[in-house]
Amino acid sequence: MQQILVAAKITLSLAFLLYASWSDYKTREVSNRVWVLFAPSALFLSLADLLLYEPSKLPFFGLSVGVTVAIAFVLFYSGGFGGADSKALICIAFALPFSTEMLFTPLLAGGASPLARYLFPLTIFSNAVLFAALSGIVMLLLNLKWRLTTGKKIFEGTLATESIGKKILVLITGYKVSVAKLKAKWHIYPMEDIEEENGENPLKRKLVVVPRDEGRDKIVERLSKAVDAGKIDADVLATPGLPMLIFITIGLIIALSFGDIVWMLVSFVLG
Secondary structure (H helix, E strand, O other), X not given: OHXXXXXXXXXXXXXXXXXXXXXXXXXXXXXXXXXXXXXXXXXXXXXXXXXXXXXXXXXXXXXXHHXXXXXXXXXXXXXXXXXXXXXXXXXXXXXXXXXXXXXXXXXXXXXXXXXXXXXXXXXXXXXXXXXXXXXXXXXHHHHHHHHHHHOOXXXXXXXXXXXXXXXXXXXXXXXXXXXXXXXXXXXXXXXXXXXXXOOOOOOEEEEOOOOOOOOHHHHHHHHHHHHHOOOOOOEEEEEOOOOHHHHHHHHHHHHHHOOOHHHHHHHHHHO
């Protein structure tokens, strides 16, 4: 019976996270009803599991949830996570506070980390962060392909005067797309903007390292006008802004299948 409860918690988590990831990708919004349904259902199943079979673990359940909630709040208020990402992490803590080795033995040797045993949500989180970081390699390859294919510079005009730090951030989070595609795909965000020409001052382009919904359409309009006037190239820097929820979902699937990837990498490096 305990295995059935654990399987139910895993199924519940995957179902809600897959739906939330799809909704976030399609609309950049996740209804609060998702979390209103997910959280109490997860909490009920976990408490039933613990009270019926392992009441001695209740303090550790509180520890796992408390640590996860604290991290989720810090990430949210520091701007590192969106509201949906933080709520997803908290719901995961309610559903899967401990390792699921009862049902899933990691396929990779050493995948079961000490952290996962009592703080499984942090394993999911670390996997998510790792795979989010790996997406930066994909962006770099896309930029390299564009550079080799077109023979043009990625940072043209006044963009070349931006700091190295900003350029690196843009290279690992964005790539070149046509302004026409930027106008057609609302979920792609411009990573550059232009200042309106003022008298004899030349057109000034600047990098936008933290794209936001606010003002997006106006930036796209300014870029489009500059392209139509022949003042800038038709390809501009932009980011698909993949929702962190997708990486959290991937982090859960990887944690269930292979274990704690970050732990394995650290263990390998340290010998």
